[in-house]
Amino acid sequence: MPTINLSSYQQFSLDKTLGCGQVFRWDQTDDGWWYGVVDGRVVRIRQEGRQIIYHGAPGSFIKNYFSLDLDLMSILASIDQDPFIHTAISRNSGLRIIRQPKWECLISYICSTNSNIPTIRRRIASIAERFGKPIDFEGKTYFTFPEPYSISCGELEDLTPCRLGYRQPYIFGTSCSVTDEKCWDEMIEKLPYKDARKELIKLKGVGPKAADCILLFAFQKYESFPVDVWIRRIMRENYLPDLLKNAPLTVRDYDTIRNFARNHFGIYCGYAQEYLYAARKQ
DNA sequence: GACCAGGAAGAGT
DNA sequence: ACTCTTCATGGT
Numbered sequence: 001m002p003t004i005n006l007s008s009y010q011q012f013s014l015d016k017t018l019g020c021g022q023v024f025r026w027d028q029t030d031d032g033w034w035y036g037v038v039d040g041r042v043v044r045i046r047q048e049g050r051q052i053i054y055h056g057a058p059g060s061f062i063k064n065y066f067s068l069d070l071d072l073m074s075i076l077a078s079i080d081q082d083p084f085i086h087t088a089i090s091r092n093s094g095l096r097i098i099r100q101p102k103w104e105c106l107i108s109y110i111c112s113t114n115s116n117i118p119t120i121r122r123r124i125a126s127i128a129e130r131f132g133k134p135i136d137f138e139g140k141t142y143f144t145f146p147e148p149y150s151i152s153c154g155e156l157e158d159l160t161p162c163r164l165g166y167r168q169p170y171i172f173g174t175s176c177s178v179t180d181e182k183c184w185d186e187m188i189e190k191l192p193y194k195d196a197r198k199e200l201i202k203l204k205g206v207g208p209k210a211a212d213c214i215l216l217f218a219f220q221k222y223e224s225f226p227v228d229v230w231i232r233r234i235m236r237e238n239y240l241p242d243l244l245k246n247a248p249l250t251v252r253d254y255d256t257i258r259n260f261a262r263n264h265f266g267i268y269c270g271y272a273q274e275y276l277y278a279a280r281k282q
Numbered sequence: 283g284a285c286c287a288g289g290a291a292g293a294g295t
Numbered sequence: 296a297c298t299c300t301t302c303a304t305g306g307t
Binding site for chain 2 (some may be wrong): 021117209249
Binding site (some may be wrong): 114115118119122164166168248250251252 | 302305
């Protein structure tokens, strides 16, 4: 079984990384193995101390996917700007932001709007089951996440069994847009954060929050700071108590929060966001 | 049944 | 550029 030996300065927690809610297609079995479908293959992986044991993908893929090349300790030191984030960091140490496949991440966060994590997971699994390709792995059938054309080549109504609600036309429309625009991801990737954000928001179903998640989780734009209801609550209670108590989140409040975070935590404020989010129920 | 969840679109100002 | 309303689904 292939393994990766982490060096003593290579901070990493597989469980924190896969369990924090940034990805939706990983499951952990009772005996500690994580199973996930990534980039058209099934991966089985677990951590034992400083060893990562895995099967189903090359080591170079694993290292890149989990961004093991990044100096996490330096990143955490740079965002460690106050006692509250300090506690969140120490409780979730080793959490790394994954380099997610871009197209899957885009659809995942269109599915995420106004929903909880179990519901999001079910929607994405259902899309894969109906439009992806089956893979048999250790006696069980898994499904790849479909290409854009696999969705756009059909009808809008083909998505109905996935129970996406009002997101159904957004998923279909964005699938068509991305099918039409070849290399949409390379176009986004070349742009700086602000311009990339504007481009993403042009897609149906992608607003400020989804765009920031996609930029953070798939495009390595670590200066993005997604604001959902949890982050807003945490920021209100610990950093910006003057914000409104119970009104819907406005664009202005969203910008106030992310601008504060960018100034307070620095260029890796996206990492700060993920540690704060991981600490939301602790 | 009310309320909430990793919000966004569209219409009306 | 700002409110306000509506949107479909599942969990608690």
